[in-house]
Amino acid sequence: MGEDRRHLERLHTHDLELGYTEALEKHITRHVVPTKPVSQRKLTFEHKxxxxxxxxxxxxxxxxxxxxPGIASVASFTINGTSPLGITxxxxxxxxxxxxxxxxxFAIITCAPTSGGHFNPAITIALALWQGFPWKKVPHYIFSQIFGAFMAGLLLMGMYWPEIQALKAANIAEHGTTVFNGGAASILCVFPNPNQTNQGYxxxxxFFVxxxxxxxxxxxxxxxxxxxxAxxxxxxxxxxxxxxxxxxxGNTISTNLARDLGTRIVAAIFFGKEAFTFDNGYCWISILVNIPATLFATGYYELLLRDSLQNIQGGHNKHEDGDEGLVRHLTQVGTIDPTETERGYTNAVGKETAPNGNSRQV
Structure with missing residues (x-):
């Protein structure tokens, strides 16, 4: 046991078993080329x-x-009928x-450490409403999110330009427009199916998606x-x-204001204003419904499902009145017997802390 304990301390872990742990330790500390030290110039640049x-x-x-990658996948799905390989x-x-x-x-892994990874105006607004995200940053975040989708749409048009132009010509010849589900414009943003004439549906x-x-x-x-x-x-x-x-x-969903509005602007540039006026202005659903739907979902969680007491007991937060305030709260909600409050409260690991600082397992 003593020998095993020594190994665990040397490896700085109590989560992995001996054996593979040692192999992992050896591999992650082996460097063919030493890591370049961080210079003061770099630190100064990053700070400024x-x-x-x-x-x-x-x-x-x-x-x-x-x-x-999402709209590129839509492009390959939409254009596959015109493939020079004859494959559909x-x-x-x-x-x-x-x-x-x-x-x-990939977006969350790459960018969330810097900005928090909202990537959706509705999430930004919900975080400002429920979690204290600064309202002064909300317009900056929303503009940036729409701009990111806009640039993705522009780049896709450049990369698929010959294929989209060929599809556009075929759409106009057959339907007189490119703005319909399955048309060239639908690569960038969504449009309802021909049988979806009821906007309430x-x-x-x-809303529920x-x-x-x-x-x-x-x-x-x-x-x-x-x-x-994490x-x-x-x-x-x-x-x-x-x-x-x-x-x-298959029944038309958007899911994100920024994703839809940014690419819809690109569609309007290349395929005309019908990208916004199609089907009696369907775009108001694809652009705006995401916000009230997300606020409904987050409000549902905040008001009915969240248990902040677990947060406090886990050490993430403390009651504003300290331990005494937590004891009073626990007593009010009936978590502990009021007659037991003189002896302290039961913490998250199942120990009872007495006023004199001693603890015992409960």
């Missing part, structure tokens, strides 16, 4: 960068990171769902939730988007 500029660029980059299996809704899901995960679908995603995101942001880790959050949120795409993309 405006914080808000870094956050805005991170938000724009994150949205770009997930929108570009270049894409599917299943592929599109994975493109958005993995793109979102589309609103209902968009966005609420589903918003609730998953808000759950991942709760530090008291024991069922996720490493799992990007993939959990990405998969939330993925399953909604798989289930409802």
């Amino acid at each position: 960068r405006p914080r808000i500029l870094r956050e805005c660029m991170a938000e724009a980059t994150g949205v770009f990171y997930y929108v570009l 299996a270049f894409g599917s809704i299943f592929q599109i769902g994975w493109a958005f899901a993995i793109g979102i995960a 589309i609103f209902l679908q968009e 966005d609420s589903f995603i918003g609730l998953i995101i808000w759950t991942c942001l709760d530090p008291a939730n024991p069922f996720h880790t 490493a799992s959050v990007p993939w959990t949120i990405g998969l939330a988007y993925g399953v909604m795409v798989w289930g409802f993309a």
Whole structure:
């Protein structure tokens, strides 16, 4: 036992078993080329960068990171009929769902350490409303998110230009327009199916799809939730988007104001103002419904599901009146017997702390 204990201390871990742990320790400390030390010049440069500029660029980059692979997958799905190879299996809704899901995960991993990884105006507004995010930063974040989607749309048009031009000509020859579901413009932003003439139905679908995603995101942001880790959050949120795409993309969903508005502006530049006026102004649903739906989902979690007491007991926060205030709160909600308060309170690890500072297992 003493020998094992010595090994654990040397490895600075109590989480891994001996054996593979030692191999891991040897590999991660072996450097073929020594790491270059951080210079004072670099530290000075990083310190002088405006914080808000870094956050805005991170938000724009994150949205770009997930929108570009998503709409590129839509492009391959839409254009596959004109493939010079004569193959019509270049894409599917299943592929599109994975493109958005993995793109979102990559965006969070890459940019969230800098800006918090909102990538959605509705999430930015919800964080300002419920979590104290500064309202003065909200316009900067929203503009950056829309700009990131706009740049993704522009870049996609450049990379797929010959194919999109050929599809545009075919659409005009057959339908007289490119603005319809399955047309060239739908590569950039969504349009309802021809049989979706009831906007109330589309609103209902968009609202609950966005609420589903918003609730998953808000759950991942709760530090008291024991069922996720920091490493799992990007993939959990990405998969939330993925399953909604798989289930409802065939019936028209948008899910994000920035993703839709940024690329819809690009569609209007290349395919005309009908990108905004199609189907009696359907775009108001795809652009705006995400905000009330996300606020509904986050409010549902805050008012009905969140348990801040778990947060306090886990050491993330303290009651504003200290331990005595926590004891009073626990007594009021009936968590502990009022007659027991003179002896202290039961903490998160199951020990009772007495006023004299001693503790015993309970």
